Amino acid sequence: xxxxxxxxxxxxxxxxxxxxxxxxxxxxxxxxxxxxxxxxxxxxxxxxxxxxxxxxxxxxxxxxxxxxxxxxxxxxxxxxxxxxxxxxxxxxxxxxxxxxxxxxxxxxxxxxxxxxxxxxxxxxxxxxxxxxxxxxxxxxxxxxxxxxxxxxxxxxxxxxxxxxxxxxxxxxxxxxxxxxxxxxxxxxxxxxxxxxxxxxxxxxxxxxxxxxxxxxxxxxxxxxxxxxxxxxxxxxxxxxxxxxxxxxx
Numbered sequence: 001x002x003x004x005x006x007x008x009x010x011x012x013x014x015x016x017x018x019x020x021x022x023x024x025x026x027x028x029x030x031x032x033x034x035x036x037x038x039x040x041x042x043x044x045x046x047x048x049x050x051x052x053x054x055x056x057x058x059x060x061x062x063x064x065x066x067x068x069x070x071x072x073x074x075x076x077x078x079x080x081x082x083x084x085x086x087x088x089x090x091x092x093x094x095x096x097x098x099x100x101x102x103x104x105x106x107x108x109x110x111x112x113x114x115x116x117x118x119x120x121x122x123x124x125x126x127x128x129x130x131x132x133x134x135x136x137x138x139x140x141x142x143x144x145x146x147x148x149x150x151x152x153x154x155x156x157x158x159x160x161x162x163x164x165x166x167x168x169x170x171x172x173x174x175x176x177x178x179x180x181x182x183x184x185x186x187x188x189x190x191x192x193x194x195x196x197x198x199x200x201x202x203x204x205x206x207x208x209x210x211x212x213x214x215x216x217x218x219x220x221x222x223x224x225x226x227x228x229x230x231x232x233x234x235x236x237x238x239x240x241x242x243x244x245x246x247x248x249x
Contacts, residue, residue, distance in 0.1 A: 004029055020105075034063045034188070046226050046233040051206045055236040064235055065185065069153040071114050072186030073171070076178045077139050086132070093131040098123065120144035139173030146171055153186075161191035176215065190231035193222045199234060202241030 002025045005016040015033070019025035030036060039061070047053045074094070078087050098119050099112030121144050128137035147153060151171075156164050164187055168179040177194050184192035195203075195215050203218050204210055213221075226233040 002028060032065055032067065034066060037063060039063070042229055042232050045229045046236070048225065051240075052233065052236060055240040059236060059239055062235065062239065064188070064190075064231060066188040067185055068114070069156065069182065069186035070117060070147065072182050073143065073147075073153065073168070073174075074140065076181045076185075077143060077173055078133060078136055079181075080136060080173070080178065082136075090132045094120075094128075097127070097131060117144050117147035121148045136173070142172040157187055161189050164189060165192070184231045184234070191223075191228050193219060193230045193234045194238075195219070195234075196238070198241040198245065199238050201245070202237045205241075206237075 002017065002019045007014050007016050015029060017025050017029055043056050043060075047056050075087060075091060078090050095112050095114055098115035100115070100119065101109040102111045102113055104110050120140070123141065123144060125137045125141045128140045133140055151167065156167055159167070161183065164183045165176075165179045168174055168182050169176065174182070177196060180192040180194035183189045184194060193199075195218055200213075200215075200218060203221070204213055207221065207225075222230045222233065
């Protein structure tokens with residue numbers, strides 16, 4: 001078990017980590033929170049215009065995270081036409097139903113692990129639907145079968161962006177946006193540029209005077225403008241666009 005807390009204010013502070021294996025916990029936290037990223041270098045690469053410079057200044061220190069590819073894939077399949085509160089609830093339901101018990105040194109069950117694809121292989125579409133997944137149940141069923149029998153998601157880490165994305169899109173229920181989310185958050189590949197409604201609106205408003213653009217046009221624009229660091233540009237564009245949208249009602 002690893003417990004991570006943050007001591008300090010929003011601008012400056014330290015991570016506080018407790019674990020029985022502190023060395024392993026520190027390595028895991030460093031990887032998950034991308035603490036090795038050279039943020040000044042990244043800011044210099046993506047901060048090429050007024051909007052991005054202001055976004056960086058306002059949300060300086062905001063980083064991407066890297067998570068297990070399998071867990072990331074399930075969560076982003078659940079994210080389709082969904083909200084964060086329900087995604088968390090369904091994910092907790094899946095863990096509670098199919099996760100393996102985690103025990104402390106005394107043998108007491110203290111939590112459950114995120115289930116592997118092999119743990120879900122016997123589940124039916126109804127099982128997933130009963131956990132609140134709705135129409136996504138059929139995709140979860142296909143995902144468990146596919147990732148157990150046809151694909152090892154952990155073998156994609158060394159692949160290039162295009163191959164990672166193409167492979168992920170071979171999974172039923174995974175379109176271009178979800179695939180980019182998985183490549184960015186599950187593999188830490190900064191070439192990925194997920195385009196949701198907030199990113200699309202923001203890019204069109206800031207860089208195209210509000211003119212509607214196709215997803216492919218925005219993808220091409222993002223690579224030309226921010227190159228291999230565009231994953232971070234997406235994060236700042238997304239967060240700024242969403243916050244501005246909320247502030248404007």
